[in-house]
Amino acid sequence: MSNPLSRFACVIILAVLLAFRFQHIPNQENGSLNLTTWDAFGYYMYLPATFIYHDTRELKWLPEVDIKYNLTGGKLYQAGVAKNGRYVFKYLGGVAILQIPFFLIGHAIAHITGAPADGFSWPYQYALAFGVIIWVMFGIFLLRKLLLRFFDDRVTAITLLLLLLASNFIQYVSVDGAMSHAWIFPLYPCILLASIRWHETPNRKWAFLIGGIIGLATIARPTEAVMLFIPLFWNTHTKEDAKNKWNLVKQNKNQFLPLVAGGLIGILPQLIYWKYSSGHFVYDVGSKWVFANPYFRVLFGFEKGWFIYTPVALLMVLGFFFLKKYPFRKSVLIFCLLNMWIIMAWSDWKYGASYSCRAMVQSYPVFALALAALIARVEKNWQKVSLYTIGIYLIAVNLFQIGQYNKTILHYDEMNRKYYGKIYLNGSPSALDFSLLDNNDYLNNEKDFSSKNLFYKSFRDNISCSSGNPIELSNTLLKPNCKWIKVNCYIKAKTGQRTANLRMNLLHNNEIIKTAQVRLFYPTSSPTKWNEHAFYIELPENSGIDRAVLNLESFSEFHGQLFGLQITGFTN
Numbered sequence: 210m211s212n213p214l215s216r217f218a219c220v221i222i223l224a225v226l227l228a229f230r231f232q233h234i235p236n237q238e239n240g241s242l243n244l245t246t247w248d249a250f251g252y253y254m255y256l257p258a259t260f261i262y263h264d265t266r267e268l269k270w271l272p273e274v275d276i277k278y279n280l281t282g283g284k285l286y287q288a289g290v291a292k293n294g295r296y297v298f299k300y301l302g303g304v305a306i307l308q309i310p311f312f313l314i315g316h317a318i319a320h321i322t323g324a325p326a327d328g329f330s331w332p333y334q335y336a337l338a339f340g341v342i343i344w345v346m347f348g349i350f351l352l353r354k355l356l357l358r359f360f361d362d363r364v365t366a367i368t369l370l371l372l373l374l375a376s377n378f379i380q381y382v383s384v385d386g387a388m389s390h391a392w393i394f395p396l397y398p399c400i401l402l403a404s405i406r407w408h409e410t411p412n413r414k415w416a417f418l419i420g421g422i423i424g425l426a427t428i429a430r431p432t433e434a435v436m437l438f439i440p441l442f443w444n445t446h447t448k449e450d451a452k453n454k455w456n457l458v459k460q461n462k463n464q465f466l467p468l469v470a471g472g473l474i475g476i477l478p479q480l481i482y483w484k485y486s487s488g489h490f491v492y493d494v495g496s497k498w499v500f501a502n503p504y505f506r507v508l509f510g511f512e513k514g515w516f517i518y519t520p521v522a523l524l525m526v527l528g529f530f531f532l533k534k535y536p537f538r539k540s541v542l543i544f545c546l547l548n549m550w551i552i553m554a555w556s557d558w559k560y561g562a563s564y565s566c567r568a569m570v571q572s573y574p575v576f577a578l579a580l581a582a583l584i585a586r587v588e589k590n591w592q593k594v595s596l597y598t599i600g601i602y603l604i605a606v607n608l609f610q611i612g613q614y615n616k617t618i619l620h621y622d623e624m625n626r627k628y629y630g631k632i633y634l635n636g637s638p639s640a641l642d643f644s645l646l647d648n649n650d651y652l653n654n655e656k657d658f659s660s661k662n663l664f665y666k667s668f669r670d671n672i673s674c675s676s677g678n679p680i681e682l683s684n685t686l687l688k689p690n691c692k693w694i695k696v697n698c699y700i701k702a703k704t705g706q707r708t709a710n711l712r713m714n715l716l717h718n719n720e721i722i723k724t725a726q727v728r729l730f731y732p733t734s735s736p737t738k739w740n741e742h743a744f745y746i747e748l749p750e751n752s753g754i755d756r757a758v759l760n761l762e763s764f765s766e767f768h769g770q771l772f773g774l775q776i777t778g779f780t781n
Contacts, residue, residue: 211362212357212362212365213362214362214363214365214366215353215356215357215362215365215366215369216353217366218353218365218366218367218369218370219346219349219350219353219369221370221374222346222349222369222370222373222374223342223346225374225379225383225608226342226345226346226379226382226383227342227383228383229379229383229384229611230338230339230342230383230384230386233383233384233615234338241331241334242331242334242335242338243278243279243329243334244334244337244338244385244386244387245278245280245329245333245334245337245387246278246279246280246281246282247281247282247561247562248287248300248388248389248561249385249387249388250280250281250287251286251287251288251298251299251300252300252302252304252305252308252387252388252389252392253304253305253308253337253387254280254287254288254298254305255298255302255305255482256305256308256309256312256328257270257274257327257328257329258270260312260316260328261316261326261327261328262328265296265298265482265485265486266295266296266485266486267295267296268288268296271285274327274328274329277329278329280329286299287299287300289494289495291486291487291488291492292487292488293487293488295486295487296486297483297486297487297492297494298482298486299494299495300389300494301428301429301430301431301479301494302428302478302479302482303393303425303426303427303428303429303430303479304389304392304393304429304430306425306428306429306478307344307392307393307425307429308337308340308392310340311336311337311340311341311344312328312333312336312337314336314340315332315333315334315335315336315337316328316332316333318332318335318336319332319333337386337387338386338387341382341386341387341391341392342382342383342386344391344392344395345382345391345394345395347395348394348395348396348397348398348399348574349369349373351395351398351399351402352369352397352398352574352577353365353369354398354402355398355401355402355405355574355578356368356369356577356578356581358405359535359537359578359581360581360584360585361585363588364581364584364585364588365581367584367588367596367597367600368577368580368581368584369577370600370604371521371524371580371584371600371603371604372521372525372573372576372577372580373573374604374607374608375519375520375521375600375603375604375606375607376519376521376522376565376570376573376607377518377519377563377564377565377566377567377569377570377607377611378394378570378573379607379608379611380564380567380611380614380615381567381570382394384611384615388567389429389430389571390567390568390570390571391570391571392429393426393429393430393433393571394570394571394573394574396422396425396426396429396433396436396571397436397571397572397573397574397575398574399422400419400422400423400426400436400439400440401439401537401574401575401578403415403418403419403422403440404419404439404440404443404540405443407419407440408443408444408454408457408536411457411460411461411464412464413464413467414467416461416464416465416467416468416471417467417468417470417471418471419440419468419471420467420468420469420470420471420472420473420474420475421471421472421474421475422436422471422475423436423437423471423472423475424471424472424473424474424475424476424477425475425476426475427472427475427476428475428476428478428479430571431496432548432551432552432555432568433571435544435547435548435551436544436572438540438543438544438547439540439544439575440540441540442539442540442543442544443536443537443539443540444536444537445539445540446532446533446534446535446536446537446538446539450536496555496556497555497556498551498554498555498556499554499556500550500551500554502554503550503553503554504553504554504555504558505553506558507552507553507558507566508549508553508566511624511625511626511629512559512622512623512624512625513559513560513563513564513565513566513624514565514566515565515566515569517565517629518564518565518610518619519565519566519569519607520603520606521580521600521603521607522569522576524580524583525576525577525579525580525583526545526579527583528576528578528579528580528581528582528583528584529541529542529545529579531579531582531583531585531586532578532579532582535578535582537578540575541575541576541578541579544572544575545572545575545576545579548569548572548575549569552566552568552569555568559622561622562621562622563621564610564611564614564619564621584596606634609634609636613632616732616733617732618632618638618732618733619632620646620732623646625645625646627645627649627651628642628643628645628646631645631651638732638733639743640697640727640731640740640741640742640743640744641695641743641744641745643727643731643732643733644727644742644743644744644745646727646728646731647710647726647727647728647744648725648726648727648744648745648746650693650725650744650745650746650747651745652693652695652745652747652779655695655779658779662779662780662781663777663778663779663780664691664777664778664780665775665776665777665778666775666776666778667773667774667775667776673770673771674700674761674767674768674769674770674771675761675766675767675768675769679758679759679760680758680759680760680771680774689780690780690781691748691778691779691780692747692748692779692780692781693745693746693747693748693778693779694713694745694746694748694757694776694777694778694779695743695744695745695776695777695779696711696713696742696743696744696745696746696759696774696775696776697741697742697743697773697774697775697776697777698711698741698742698743698771698772698773698774698775699739699740699741699742699771699772699773700729700739700740700742700769700770700771700772701737701738701739701740701769701770701772702729702736702737702767702768702769703737703768703769703770704765704766704767704768704769705763705765705766705767705768705769706729706730706734706736706767706769707729707730707765708730708763708764708765708767709728709729709730709761709762709763709765709767710726710727710728710729710761710762710763711726711727711728711729711742711744711759711760711761712724712725712726712759712760712761712762713725713726713744713746713757713758713759713760714757714758714760715746715748715752715754715756715757716754716755716756716757716758717752717753717754717755717756718753718755719756722749722752722754723746723748723749723752723754725744725745725746726744726762727742727743727744729742729761729767739772757776759774
């Protein structure tokens with residue numbers, strides 16, 4: 210069998226995707242599988258609205274279904290009201306078009322099994338959950354075919370494994386598979402291969418197909434229109450090749466119309482829908498970009514930075530320097546740099562709840578060419594041992610972190626540098642580690658303090674606690690030269706845990722000098738059980754603090770029990 214390594218790499222990837230998919234199917238105690246919520250619902254809602262309820266403008270069906278399946282997240286942001294008083298979906302319909310075959314399979318299963326044929330019951334969820342893996346594997350086989358055109362079997366296999374197992378790709382296929390990214394992913398190998406075929410044998414068929422792919426990708430996510438630069442700059446890596454390319458275009462200028470026709474047909478479903486719902490062929494869905502001042506935190510920030518949480522991306526970018534001899538050099542460089550800039554320039558730079566920068570996932574097939582160029586260079590010398598070692602490490606870290614992310618240990622929206630340092634490859638973070646989600650103070654060398662430099666104040670009895678009722682701790686700070694305080698306690702909440710904080714205020718003459726707080730609902734806490742809470746607070750120098758007040762604050766009514774409260778002071 211030819212090219213066995215890259216084939217085996219595809220099998221490994223499929224096995225990992227299936228393993229994560231099965232791992233994240235809820236059991237009966239944790240509820241049923243429900244992929245079509247929040248943003249995913251925005252992309253998917255075209256299908257049940259069109260095929261089942263025949264109502265895309267008034268959404269009379271939605272309130273009842275939303276109550277049953279909790280689709281919108283509590284507020285309908287997935288659709289807005291146009292000037293004509295009709296609802297218009299915020300998310301474009303290209304993803305729904307790609308989902309149609311699996312939606313129809315789910316609909317048929319619902320009728321056969323007697324499950325509710327409402328578009329959201331278990332047959333639809335499972336059809337999407339496993340359908341996206343089938344669709345993505347189609348894209349992976351196309352990507353493998355593409356890579357083998359320019360690289361040998363070993364390089365292709367390593368590229369596929371690193372690209373797809375050391376990145377956030379797994380999360381957006383096997384867990385959050387109803388989001389847009391995995392559905393768009395195969396369109397990139399398609400546009401790359403279609404571009405190659407047109408340059409090899411220019412004809413109307415390939416021109417039309419290129420236009421159609423770009424059009425469909427654009428109505429999946431409008432920013433995917435940047436893929437136009439892939440065929441535009443293909444085979445322009447040298448002056449001579451660029452000259453030949455533009456001569457080829459001139460000789461086949463009659464193929465411009467099929468290209469445009471393909472693009473128009475690709476976007477036509479969206480234009481028809483907008484006209485039907487809003488009365489206009491073009492509708493502003495409200496996205497905003499700041500191209501002059503992009504958010505580089507998208508790449509480097511500890512909130513969700515692509516280079517931080519998907520460090521294999523650094524290898525992809527490093528591969529840009531090894532593209533010189535390849536016909537896709539300018540295509541990859543121009544596309545990737547523009548794509549990164551567009552993603553960094555979106556006003557909602559965090560991209561909602563996400564693991565790393567999810568907006569990059571669909572374009573990984575283009576980055577794969579740069580990564581493969583780097584691997585091909587390193588494979589020729591002794592550095593390949595280092596590459597294999599780094600690659601295995603990055604895959605292991607990524608698989609571990611995806612597990613953390615789905616337990617919310619690696620937080621979907623509130624990561625920071627100190628907290629990430631404490632949970633990095635840490636399977637059992639402590640309450641003090643979790644405190645860094647909210648509190649910047651952390652005493653790293655607590656064990657270095659001798660018993661002479663510690664003092665304690667304990668409140669061992671059960672204390673009934675509720676929001677707004679402070680616990681005075683002023684006599685704990687009577688020791689001179691106190692530099693740090695640690696608060697430990699156990700709290701069992703009856704109500705209000707999700708919105709409550711445990712806060713300590715340090716005061717001087719009734720003026721708050723400093724505050725530290727931690728949330729009661731952290732990733733591994735259990736509702737209605739005793740949960741440990743702990744945090745440090747560093748005392749400002751010469752502040753004259755004479756009181757400390759511990760309080761529970763909540764956006765909703767909180768009632769619970771506090772036990773084993775201990776205040777530890779650290780002195781010089």
